[in-house]
Amino acid sequence: MSRAAGEFTAQPLPSWRRAVLKVGSSLLAGFADQAPGSGLDARHATGLARFITDARAQGREVVLVSSGAVAAGRGRIAAGGDGLVLRQALAALGQASLIAFWQALSPVPVAQVLLTHDDLRNRRRYLNARESLHELLRLGALPVINENDTVAVDELKLGDNDNLAAAVASLVEADLLLIATDIGGLYSAHPQRDPGARPITFVESVTPDLFAAASGGAGRLGTGGMHTKLEAAAKAASAGIATALFCGRDDAVVQALSQGVLHGTLVAGHGDRLRARKQWLRHAPASGVLFVDEGAEGALHRRGASLLPGGVVTVEGEFRRGDVVEIRAAGTGQPLARGQAQYNAGEVRRIARHHSSEIEALLGFRYGESVIHRDDLVVLHAGSKA
Ligand SMILES: Nc1ncnc2c1ncn2[C@@H]1O[C@H](COP(=O)(O)OP(=O)(O)O)[C@@H](O)[C@H]1O
Numbered sequence: 001m002s003r004a005a006g007e008f009t010a011q012p013l014p015s016w017r018r019a020v021l022k023v024g025s026s027l028l029a030g031f032a033d034q035a036p037g038s039g040l041d042a043r044h045a046t047g048l049a050r051f052i053t054d055a056r057a058q059g060r061e062v063v064l065v066s067s068g069a070v071a072a073g074r075g076r077i078a079a080g081g082d083g084l085v086l087r088q089a090l091a092a093l094g095q096a097s098l099i100a101f102w103q104a105l106s107p108v109p110v111a112q113v114l115l116t117h118d119d120l121r122n123r124r125r126y127l128n129a130r131e132s133l134h135e136l137l138r139l140g141a142l143p144v145i146n147e148n149d150t151v152a153v154d155e156l157k158l159g160d161n162d163n164l165a166a167a168v169a170s171l172v173e174a175d176l177l178l179i180a181t182d183i184g185g186l187y188s189a190h191p192q193r194d195p196g197a198r199p200i201t202f203v204e205s206v207t208p209d210l211f212a213a214a215s216g217g218a219g220r221l222g223t224g225g226m227h228t229k230l231e232a233a234a235k236a237a238s239a240g241i242a243t244a245l246f247c248g249r250d251d252a253v254v255q256a257l258s259q260g261v262l263h264g265t266l267v268a269g270h271g272d273r274l275r276a277r278k279q280w281l282r283h284a285p286a287s288g289v290l291f292v293d294e295g296a297e298g299a300l301h302r303r304g305a306s307l308l309p310g311g312v313v314t315v316e317g318e319f320r321r322g323d324v325v326e327i328r329a330a331g332t333g334q335p336l337a338r339g340q341a342q343y344n345a346g347e348v349r350r351i352a353r354h355h356s357s358e359i360e361a362l363l364g365f366r367y368g369e370s371v372i373h374r375d376d377l378v379v380l381h382a383g384s385k386a
């Protein structure tokens, strides 16, 4: 039995400036009337691509996380079965078609980004991915992300694109995670198996009984069903990001999103995104200490400025780019702030006391003008613990 998106009453979509939109295989392939072996089908993707274009026209940014490589691969080569290695091969066969598919629907250049769990766990690669994505957005491109299926197995794998989308939402500091799927939203039980299943329009926090309701498994093409969508929503929520689950097969639902109206399930974010990140910075273990002069101390405290190399007097410990470090006053040793270093300890030693314009000459490269960017920094006020 099919359940209509109309069961989900309209509610305002939280205001957003940057969103991650996740589109599942169920929206791109596997329709009953689709020609066998035809790969991807644009019937629903067209509306989703229009939503992205409308959002851009409204001055917003969208990062797309798209499944469908395996389905596209099946359209290119006749292969039965569903083993892991076969799926990896099919993903490799289909990935280029998947990108070409989105490019055909997008007025702006699309950029392929393939990620694994390992890339996001490794701080240096995490920062590199973050910077590349920010640069792509700045250039006006549409990043289209998928898991790098050919290399990702077991512990390397995020496992499903719902969880990948949540990780990407944190990575690019999105305000909203949009998950388009083939059903109206979250139901209190498996909607195709339990006629008594009720639509759930708002979730304040993701609880174990919600996971139990969503444990019924995925559709024919999908990987994780509602369970992984809830996992993703819970991860996004803990980073302060709200998640909207909606039916990407319903054109009216997709169009309403552009008007700021959601017919689907909204999972609230906990607190605000920036607060969640600053909270993390406050408590993450520090790998080193930067002692700074009074000029830098004043700039951090009065203006919430970035920490520039000129203000760094000495460096204690060994840390890598992306590690959390403590900032202390060189004179008194008092903890002033904590943040994620843009350069490793050896590099900071070399650029300390120098003007930002000299970084490139000193190191032969440059990640940015600051040692710690103000977005990656939390100032500790007198009396707060380091
Ligand atoms: N409680 C639930 N509410 C909504 N859908 C559920 C629930 N439990 C299981 N599902 C299944 O999850 C499917 C969506 O997940 P999935 O097939 O993985 O799609 P996608 O390809 O979009 O990721 C639905 O079509 C439905 O069959």
Ligand SMILES: N[C@@H](CCC(=O)OP(=O)(O)O)C(=O)O
Pocket: 023, 024, 025, 026, 066, 067, 068, 069, 070, 071, 091, 146, 147, 149, 159, 160, 161, 162, 221, 222, 223, 224, 225
């Ligand atoms: N990386 C795989 C998709 C894995 C996945 O999570 O699929 P889905 O549940 O449809 O979002 C592919 O591109 O086919």
